[in-house]
Amino acid sequence: MSRYSDNGGSSLGGDYTDRFRVDGDFPATNPTTRPSSKPTSAVLVSLIERACAPHLHEPNLALNLEIADIINQKKGSTPRIAAINIVKHINDKNSHVAILAIGILDICVKNCGYPFYLQISRKEFLNELVRRFPEKPPVHYTRVQSLILQQLQEWWETICCTSKYKEDLGYIRDMHRLLSFKGYVFPEISLSDAAVLNPTENFQSAAEMEKEEREAQEAKLQELIRRGTPADLQEANRLMKIMSGFQESFTNYKAKVAEEVDKLRRKSDLLEEMLNNIKEGDTIQDDDVYSDIVSTLKTSQPKVEKMIDEEKDDEEAVIKLLALNDRIQSLLQKYFLLKKKDYAAASSVKIEGGSVSAKPNASLSLIDIDDEPDQPPSSASSPPPSGSGNINLIDQLNGLSFSPPATKLANNDITDLFSTPSPQPISVPAAASPATSNADYSIFKSLSPPATSAVSSPALQHQDSEWGNFGAAPALAQPASVTTHPINDDIKYTAVLTKTGPSTLQIKSTFSAPSGAVSGLNLQLSVPKSYHLTMDPQSGTTLVVPGSIITQTANVSSSNGGVINGVFKFRFKVNATVNGTPYERQGMVSENIQ
Numbered sequence: 055m056s057r058y059s060d061n062g063g064s065s066l067g068g069d070y071t072d073r074f075r076v077d078g079d080f081p082a083t084n085p086t087t088r089p090s091s092k093p094t095s096a097v098l099v100s101l102i103e104r105a106c107a108p109h110l111h112e113p114n115l116a117l118n119l120e121i122a123d124i125i126n127q128k129k130g131s132t133p134r135i136a137a138i139n140i141v142k143h144i145n146d147k148n149s150h151v152a153i154l155a156i157g158i159l160d161i162c163v164k165n166c167g168y169p170f171y172l173q174i175s176r177k178e179f180l181n182e183l184v185r186r187f188p189e190k191p192p193v194h195y196t197r198v199q200s201l202i203l204q205q206l207q208e209w210w211e212t213i214c215c216t217s218k219y220k221e222d223l224g225y226i227r228d229m230h231r232l233l234s235f236k237g238y239v240f241p242e243i244s245l246s247d248a249a250v251l252n253p254t255e256n257f258q259s260a261a262e263m264e265k266e267e268r269e270a271q272e273a274k275l276q277e278l279i280r281r282g283t284p285a286d287l288q289e290a291n292r293l294m295k296i297m298s299g300f301q302e303s304f305t306n307y308k309a310k311v312a313e314e315v316d317k318l319r320r321k322s323d324l325l326e327e328m329l330n331n332i333k334e335g336d337t338i339q340d341d342d343v344y345s346d347i348v349s350t351l352k353t354s355q356p357k358v359e360k361m362i363d364e365e366k367d368d369e370e371a372v373i374k375l376l377a378l379n380d381r382i383q384s385l386l387q388k389y390f391l392l393k394k395k396d397y398a399a400a401s402s403v404k405i406e407g408g409s410v411s412a413k414p415n416a417s418l419s420l421i422d423i424d425d426e427p428d429q430p431p432s433s434a435s436s437p438p439p440s441g442s443g444n445i446n447l448i449d450q451l452n453g454l455s456f457s458p459p460a461t462k463l464a465n466n467d468i469t470d471l472f473s474t475p476s477p478q479p480i481s482v483p484a485a486a487s488p489a490t491s492n493a494d495y496s497i498f499k500s501l502s503p504p505a506t507s508a509v510s511s512p513a514l515q516h517q518d519s520e521w522g523n524f525g526a527a528p529a530l531a532q533p534a535s536v537t538t539h540p541i542n543d544d545i546k547y548t549a550v551l552t553k554t555g556p557s558t559l560q561i562k563s564t565f566s567a568p569s570g571a572v573s574g575l576n577l578q579l580s581v582p583k584s585y586h587l588t589m590d591p592q593s594g595t596t597l598v599v600p601g602s603i604i605t606q607t608a609n610v611s612s613s614n615g616g617v618i619n620g621v622f623k624f625r626f627k628v629n630a631t632v633n634g635t636p637y638e639r640q641g642m643v644s645e646n647i648q
Contacts (some may be wrong), residue, residue, distance in 0.1 A: 064301035095135050098124050101407045102136065106143045106154045108509060113157035121158060122165040129169060129269070134160060137173035141182045144198070152198045164250045168219055169273035174209070175223045184229065191237045199239065206230055207240035212613050219270065254390070259357050271297050311361075319353050319378060321347050326405060334397045338389070348389055351382050358382070380406050389468065544632045545572060551622070551645050557612040559622065559647065565604040566595065567632075572597040575630040577606055582623060586613050622647045 098121065105117045125132050141160070143155035162170050164544040173179060183202060195203070210230040214223045234240070271293060277288035325347045338344060358379045365371040384405045391400035565575060573596045581587045590607040597604060612618055625642045 061633040087464055095128075095132065096178070098128075098132060098136060099139055101145065102139045102155075105158055106146075106151045108148055108150050110154060113154055115161075118158050119163040119165070122162050125162060125166045125170065129272065131280070133162075133166060133169045133173045133273070134277075134280070137170070137176075137179055141179055144202070145185055146184065149198055153201065156198070156201045156205065163205075163213075168217075168270050169276075171213055171217065171219070172222060172273055172277050175225050177225045180225055180229045184233070187233070187238070189236070191239075196570040203233070204241050204243070205240060206233070208243050208247055208251065210240075211243055211250050216252050218253065222274075259361055260308065261364075262357075263310055267468040268297070296472060315375075315378070318350070318358075318382075320379070321350055322381055324387055325351065325389065329385070329388055329392060329400075332392055337395070338393045341483065344389075348386065351386060355382050355386075377406065544568075544637065545575075545628070545630065545639075547628065549626075549643070551582065551647065553618065554609075556617045557615055559610040559618050561624075562609065563608070565628075566602065567597040571633045573631045575604055575628070576628075579608060580625040580627075581610060584613055584616075585618075586611050618647055620647065621645070 073499065101117060101121050101124070105114055105121065121136065125136050140155050140159050144152050144159070146152050147153070163174060180216045187199065206226070206229060209226050214220055214227050217223065223234070230240070273498065275290055275293050275297070278286040328344070332338065358375055362372055362375045362379065365375065384403055388400050388403040392405065504565065544567060546566045546568070547563070549561050552560045563577060575595050575597065577592065579587065587608055587610050593605045595604070610618070621644055623642060623644045627640045628638065630637045
């Protein structure tokens, strides 16, 4: 295409001179339009300035959401630029501007996800956020101080506890603890505000999980390179190898999808049971239980249908997913009929693909030790595996943490804590062992949530393929005391089993070390398929002083509500570093429960 227009006149004709007329008879020209481009950082800064304009009487939500959209669209360094400019306006002398800036901060935290979490968890950002806080709390907080305290409390109760990457948010917890120590009182957070930041249980396909993790890796890599310390650059190099495929990642999306399918199936079972208990004349209440389950099933159904198309080469997976999809459709149809009080039509709805407990091979867990013959435990140590003994937290993207150099601050600074930051405890997730990673992970294989427990018992071979991954303990909590028994010279470990109900069982575990030189201790447990296990936080990971202990409480319940009686079996796995040497022990426990 020619760069020149064909409809222009000769350079010697009247059209040429008309272009330069000084009166009002000159011809109108159509300026060429520039191709649209993505918003630049200058545009983002300008929008933040407009959103914090002093003449605004209330936050401009449309403008605030546009700022969040630009952050999500551009990514890269945009979250950091936005955070720096927002906190600059929060420290503005005009309190009106500061309040509007806190409103932008709240919108960005709730809409921009992990890349923005990384920025608000930097100690530089937190130092600036509380820069106008005096050393001693005032009698009455200003409006700006109250809103900042509310934001910190909201982050502390939500993303610092429930986020998948909560290990990266240690400085927020430190700032919250420091302000509490100084005497600042945090306000209560409403349930609706907390619900926005808490993770939802929406069903995710493997592609969506991979995309989410990829974005988290990119944000993490960007921050590591920006910091530029030798340790951060080494971590960035390792992360780039994973992102480029040079180094294999431990993340198994098939396993995660299997867990999501299992959760969805159990929700459908729960809804079916609730609907079956509704008698003619009863009214379905609009409570949180029904709305949560129905909303999850409705939003998950299109994704299940998409998975059916993606897994068309796997006939068995397609059959199971089709059955689950039909089951969800029937349950939703019955629910809405009962809500309209059309009991006759609701009773005629047939719900196919019954509960997973109807088929032994479709149990709620990878683990089934009920088929194993009872045998007395025998102690035998197994060598630590070469492939899964050392778990790279970057590979899992569940334990990302910065180790920034200490910065010297004034003794009366409100952020003195960050002059010598304490290391943040990290909960190490379980990684699939080479023997089981390919055998048990398929999208139609039912999985159970991680379990925890322990007792002095035998170590087991890694070649046992009927056992799935072990569940790891969550974040740290307050310790508890229980009786201990030695299992070797390095670590003493015990578990006390207490029957708390006909179908419930509690396992209290404790660790101690005579030498007091144990670090990175992590307990993982597996239970039979017919049981469901939940873990309370582990009280610590390090035994420094002889006589100190680490405790762990686990609760076991029967999946089908049956009575727990007779022989109860479970497996445990302990990873730790003893005197600088990696240590691992596995075992199975068999106890007679009366």
